[in-house]
Amino acid sequence: MNALDSIFISALHWLAGLAPAPVRPLVSMLLIIAGLMAAFGTCFALATILERKTLGRMQNRFGPNRVGPFGLFQPLADGIKMLIKEDIVPFSADKTLHFLAPLALTAPVWMAFAVLPFGRNMSAIELDAGILFFFAIGSASELAVFMAGWSSQNKYSLVGAMRAIAQMISYEVPLVLAAVPVLMAAGSLSLPDIVQAQSGVALGWVPRWNIFTPWGLAGFALFFIAATAESNRCPFDLPEGESELIAGYLTEYSGFKYALFFLGEYLGLFAVAGLAVTLFLGGWQAPARWLEWFPSWGWFAAKFSALIFLFIWVRATLPRLRLDQLLNFAWKFLVPLALINLFAAAVWWKLPAAMAIRWLLCAGLLAVPYVWLGRHWNGVTPKRRHYGYAQ
Amino acid sequence: MPNDIAFYLIAAFTVAFAAAAMTLRRLVHCALCAAAAFAGLAMIYLQLDAEFVGFAQLLVYVGAIAILIVFAILLTRGDEVRPGHSQSSPSWMAGVAVAALMLAGMAMAILLSPSLQHPAPSAAVAPVKQIGGELMTRYVLPLEMAGVLLTGALLGAVVIAMHEESDVKQPARCPASKGAEPDEAMSLR
Numbered sequence: 001m002n003a004l005d006s007i008f009i010s011a012l013h014w015l016a017g018l019a020p021a022p023v024r025p026l027v028s029m030l031l032i033i034a035g036l037m038a039a040f041g042t043c044f045a046l047a048t049i050l051e052r053k054t055l056g057r058m059q060n061r062f063g064p065n066r067v068g069p070f071g072l073f074q075p076l077a078d079g080i081k082m083l084i085k086e087d088i089v090p091f092s093a094d095k096t097l098h099f100l101a102p103l104a105l106t107a108p109v110w111m112a113f114a115v116l117p118f119g120r121n122m123s124a125i126e127l128d129a130g131i132l133f134f135f136a137i138g139s140a141s142e143l144a145v146f147m148a149g150w151s152s153q154n155k156y157s158l159v160g161a162m163r164a165i166a167q168m169i170s171y172e173v174p175l176v177l178a179a180v181p182v183l184m185a186a187g188s189l190s191l192p193d194i195v196q197a198q199s200g201v202a203l204g205w206v207p208r209w210n211i212f213t214p215w216g217l218a219g220f221a222l223f224f225i226a227a228t229a230e231s232n233r234c235p236f237d238l239p240e241g242e243s244e245l246i247a248g249y250l251t252e253y254s255g256f257k258y259a260l261f262f263l264g265e266y267l268g269l270f271a272v273a274g275l276a277v278t279l280f281l282g283g284w285q286a287p288a289r290w291l292e293w294f295p296s297w298g299w300f301a302a303k304f305s306a307l308i309f310l311f312i313w314v315r316a317t318l319p320r321l322r323l324d325q326l327l328n329f330a331w332k333f334l335v336p337l338a339l340i341n342l343f344a345a346a347v348w349w350k351l352p353a354a355m356a357i358r359w360l361l362c363a364g365l366l367a368v369p370y371v372w373l374g375r376h377w378n379g380v381t382p383k384r385r386h387y388g389y390a391q
Numbered sequence: 392m393p394n395d396i397a398f399y400l401i402a403a404f405t406v407a408f409a410a411a412a413m414t415l416r417r418l419v420h421c422a423l424c425a426a427a428a429f430a431g432l433a434m435i436y437l438q439l440d441a442e443f444v445g446f447a448q449l450l451v452y453v454g455a456i457a458i459l460i461v462f463a464i465l466l467t468r469g470d471e472v473r474p475g476h477s478q479s480s481p482s483w484m485a486g487v488a489v490a491a492l493m494l495a496g497m498a499m500a501i502l503l504s505p506s507l508q509h510p511a512p513s514a515a516v517a518p519v520k521q522i523g524g525e526l527m528t529r530y531v532l533p534l535e536m537a538g539v540l541l542t543g544a545l546l547g548a549v550v551i552a553m554h555e556e557s558d559v560k561q562p563a564r565c566p567a568s569k570g571a572e573p574d575e576a577m578s579l580r
Contacts (some may be wrong), residue, residue: 031571039489097420128442128518128519129441129442129443129446129519132442132446132447132450132519133442133445133446135450136433136446136447136449136450136453136454137449138454139449139453139454139455140430140449140454141454142454142458143423143426143453143457143458144459146458147423150419150465158465162465165462169458170454172454187520189519190518339550376480
């Protein structure tokens with residue numbers, strides 16, 4: 001492998017080699033943690049400015065453009081503002097839980113980055129059940145949200161937290177179910193193995209990423225929707241719906257604790273986007289052999305950034321759902337489709353490879369229920385809308 | 392032995408939070424402490440190299456069961472601390488007796504079980520693949536039974552919830568149907 005590809009690994013070995021031998025494993029672990037925190041902390045800052053700029057552009061306005069060239073130093077200004085703001089704790093709040101909630105949200109999210117493979121041989125720990133670890137860690141954030149909402153002793157906070165938990169529990173089911181066909185295809189729960197299983201090309205030029213199979217495409221769409229809901233982003237951001245609930249469970253948080261919640265939310269988005277890249281977009285693999293001169297971590301970063309941009313695009317485009325629509329959508333549309341997707345993936349692996357009919361059959365198996373469910377999941381047969389008063 | 396130290400630390404963590412879950416005054420605090428104790432148990436599994444069991448414990452107990460407990464507390468409004476009420480309920484003796492009986496029964500079952508006769512295997516790391524294979528072959532009947540039982544419970548819960556909803560809906564629909572046709576009011580929903 002070329003030097004550029006393994007530049008981070010070489011740097012790690014060189015830096016850890018400076019330490020005395022007995023503490024070397026500890027030092028290298030700490031270096032990995034520091035590197036991850038630095039990289040994704042920077043990502044967080046960049047994502048906030050990118051999001052505000054993109055939203056502005058899509059809504060026909062400028063976005064932040066005062067601090068530094070093109071407003072690029074806006075995250076720094078925001079960070080300083082958050083740090084020096086007064087930290088207000090409501091008088092009747094449960095002080096301990098109110099303090100612990102942002103930490104309980106942020107700390108597990110950092111741990112989720114430990115299993116993601118960012119490049120060739122570049123995952124902090126290689127677990128036999130890596131994806132299970134990812135989902136197990138992710139489930140801790142629901143309790144943190146509850147702690148935040150309940151400890152504030154504010155009705156808006158509590159309602160926001162209940163909505164957030166109901167939403168997170170509902171969308172966790174399609175999220176995990178959408179990932180299961182990938183595990184079946186790779187025959188492993190370990191994320192580096194899943195990336196390895198997507199190497200090579202089919203038909204001479206199509207990379208064998210999961211997204212280029214019918215079940216992978218459907219799985220990616222399901223995973224993307226569920227991930228948007230899991231990270232409480234628009235169009236599923238009604239736990240924080242400003243027009244209904246002020247700021248949901250964040251209502252009573254200010255200053256740096258609010259920033260920590262924001263950080264936790266963005267990091268959760270990054271982690272789940274990284275997982276989507278790993279599961280469906282071939283991880284760090286280059287799309288073609290002649291593009292492999294570009295380092296593997298660069299490919300991961302490129303796919304990751306594209307996915308983050310997609311999240312921002314969706315946020316700028318779609319309106320917010322209503323709570324009952326949101327929950328019905330999860331249970332009546334996404335979950336059945338995810339189960340059908342599981343079946344389609346099984347059919348795909350039973351049929352002989354390299355057959356056009358296999359592609360068509362599986363695509364049909366998914367498209368027919370998609371159309372049928374899409375028309376009937378809310379129990380109302382679609383008919384022409386009648387605008388009685390507008391005419 | 393660093394392993395022993397880690398075990399004692401984790402065990403102390405788990406026991407402390409379990410004790411807190413029983414003695415704290417506010418039910419929500421108790422539930423959160425119970426979640427922490429579940430996480431401590433998961434850590435003990437992980438320390439025993441049982442990766443799959445540890446993560447499953449975290450996913451199911453911290454992610455789902457703790458949330459279930461919290462929801463149950465909030466929905467039943469059992470959280471209010473009544474002043475002048477003693478901290479423990481009057482039936483604590485019965486609770487202790489049941490707990491002691493449970494402990495005795497489980498200790499007997501564990502001590503008498505044949506798996507204690509064999510020495511512990513040196514490399515106890517069971518790969519996930521092996522666990523899955525065993526679940527689908529040797530233990531397929533218990534697995535299916537558990538699945539059927541849980542599905543039954545789920546259907547029962549849905550039936551109970553649906554019944555209540557129709558009771559509430561009936562009076563609420565009357566004023567709404569004044570302006571529009573009843574059918575239209577339903578279809579808007």
